[in-house]
Amino acid sequence: MKKIFCGLGLVAMLFTWTVFAETENDVKTVPSVEINRYLGKWFEIAKYPNRFQKKCVANTSAVYTKKNNGRIEVLNSCKTADGKMNSATGEAKIVDKSTNAKLKVRFAPGFLSFLPFVWGDYWVIDLERNYQYAVIGTPARDYLWILSRTPELDEKTYQTILNRVKEQGFDPNKLVKSPQNK
Secondary structure, three states: OHHHHHHHHHHHHHHHHHHHHHHHOOOOOOOOOOHHHHOEEEEEEEEOOOHHHOOEEEEEEEEEEEOOOOOEEEEEEEEEOOOOEEEEEEEEEEOOOOOOOEEEEEOOOHHHOOOHHHOEEEEEEEEOOOOOEEEEEOOOOOOEEEEEOOOOOOHHHHHHHHHHHHHOOOOHHHOEEOOOOO
């Protein structure tokens, strides 16, 4: 009987530790985002390399505009190796209305919007109080972007951001800076 109680106690401790460890490792968003302040143009400062931006070589930016249906239009653009500008228009929807910090974004055609897999996570995990820079990540930590209202960030601010993303469990060494030609 003693062995059974010890075994159950051990299982309970392991379960509690596992649940706590998972909670501790969750990606945390900012407490709130004022969407109207977030709208406008953002310059990409750095990103985790990804398949849908592989042709982008410079001048990557995103413009967010509020739509009549309450969602947000996303216009991403960048310069490609042949010197042409490439753009993609998508749509974002807020999924956590208490903070506005968790969104889903899709670039698939609208008629496919009922499919959950066309929507990607877009979590605001760091945001400068005057909305001068933002850091976007995903809960799986497979995507990360650093955005700024200006084409460049000073090195001290950039290093501060790198420290914060590292605290969130992202690997800052995977980030690649995005050139912004003036």
